[in-house]
Amino acid sequence: KKPFIKIMSAGCSTGQEPYSIVISMYEKYGSGFKKFCSIIGADIDSSTLKKAKIGKYNRESFRNFDDDLKKKYFDETNDGCHQLKNSVIDAVDFHMLNLQSPVYPDNLKDIDVIFYRNVSIYFQSDTKKEIFKKLSQILNNEGFLILSSTETFFHNIGILSLKEINGLFIYHKNTDIVTDTSPCTNPIEIVDRRKHNRKSLPVQTKEIAPRLPKTQRIERRTITPNLFEEALALGMDKKYDQALSAIDTLINSNKTFYKAYTLKTSILINLNCLKEAKDTALFIVKNDPLNIEAYILLGLIARIEQL
Numbered sequence: 001k002k003p004f005i006k007i008m009s010a011g012c013s014t015g016q017e018p019y020s021i022v023i024s025m026y027e028k029y030g031s032g033f034k035k036f037c038s039i040i041g042a043d044i045d046s047s048t049l050k051k052a053k054i055g056k057y058n059r060e061s062f063r064n065f066d067d068d069l070k071k072k073y074f075d076e077t078n079d080g081c082h083q084l085k086n087s088v089i090d091a092v093d094f095h096m097l098n099l100q101s102p103v104y105p106d107n108l109k110d111i112d113v114i115f116y117r118n119v120s121i122y123f124q125s126d127t128k129k130e131i132f133k134k135l136s137q138i139l140n141n142e143g144f145l146i147l148s149s150t151e152t153f154f155h156n157i158g159i160l161s162l163k164e165i166n167g168l169f170i171y172h173k174n175t176d177i178v179t180d181t182s183p184c185t186n187p188i189e190i191v192d193r194r195k196h197n198r199k200s201l202p203v204q205t206k207e208i209a210p211r212l213p214k215t216q217r218i219e220r221r222t223i224t225p226n227l228f229e230e231a232l233a234l235g236m237d238k239k240y241d242q243a244l245s246a247i248d249t250l251i252n253s254n255k256t257f258y259k260a261y262t263l264k265t266s267i268l269i270n271l272n273c274l275k276e277a278k279d280t281a282l283f284i285v286k287n288d289p290l291n292i293e294a295y296i297l298l299g300l301i302a303r304i305e306q307l
Contacts, residue, residue: 015052
C-alpha cells in the first residue's frame with residue numbers, strides 16, 4: 001500500500017500557495033495525485049478563507065504565472081479576473097487555524113510537508129520560536145518544513161535540522177536528533193558591532209551591468225547557484241565574514257541575482273548593521289519592485305529599530 005502524503009500551507013491567506021501546489025501536482029502526476037496526496041490551506045482569518053474557497057483572483061495575483069497554465073487551470077471572467085477551475089478548488093481543504101493556539105486541531109496533525117513562507121515576519125521573536133516548535137510537532141517524522149530563503153536563515157534555532165535538496169535549504173524532522181528544549185529566546189543572534197571588526201560594507205548602487213557575451217553568461221549561470229549555496233551554508237554556520245565575501249563575489253559577477261542581496265541583508269541584520277541592511281534592501285526594491293522578501297526584510301529591520 002502506497003503511503004498517503006499530507007501537505008499544508010500554513011498562513012495560506014487567500015489560497016494562492018495551496019492552489020499553486022495543486023497545479024504543480026496536476027502537472028507532474030495528473031489527477032491521480034489525489035489518490036496519494038491531500039493538500040490543506042490553513043489561516044486565522046475567516047474572510048480570507050472565504051475568498052480562498054471561491055478561487056477568483058485579479059490579474060496581479062498570478063502575474064508571474066505561466067500563460068499556458070493560466071489557460072489550462074483558469075477561466076477568464078467578464079470583469080477581467082481569473083476564476084480557478086473546480087478541479088483545482090476541490091483539491092484543497094481549507095481550515096481555520098490560529099498559529100499561536102496552544103493546541104492545534106487533530107485534523108491538522110501528522111503532516112508530511114508544511115509550507116510556512118512569508119508569515120513569521122508578523123510575529124515577535126519568542127512567538128516565532130513557539131510557532132516553529134508547534135509546526136515541528138505536527139510534522140510526521142522525516143517530514144519537511146519549508147520557509148522562504150530569507151526566513152530560513154532566522155529559524156536555524158535547533159528545533160529541526162537543515163537539509164539541502166537540489167540547492168534548496170529546508171527544515172527536516174528526524175526524531176533521532178536531539179532538539180532544543182530550552183525556554184524561548186531570540187532566534188536572531190545579534191553581534192555587538194563594537195566587538196566585530198568588520199568595516200562598514202559598501203552597498204551596490206551602480207546600474208544593472210550590460211549584457212554579457214553568451215559564453216560568459218553560460219559560465220555565470222553555472223557558477224552563481226553553487227556560490228550562493230556556499231554563502232548560505234557559511235551564513236548558517238555563523239561564518240559571516242566569509243559569507244559576505246562570497247556574496248560580494250556573486251554580486252560583482254551578477255548584479256541582478258537578487259537572492260544574493262536578500263541573503264546579504266539577512267546577515268547584516270544578524271550583525272546588527274541595520275543601516276547597511278536597510279540600504280541593501282532598498283536597493284533590491286528599487287531594482288526589483290516585486291521582490292516580496294525585500295519588503296519582509298525592511299519590515300523586520302523597522303521592528304528591530306523600535307526595540
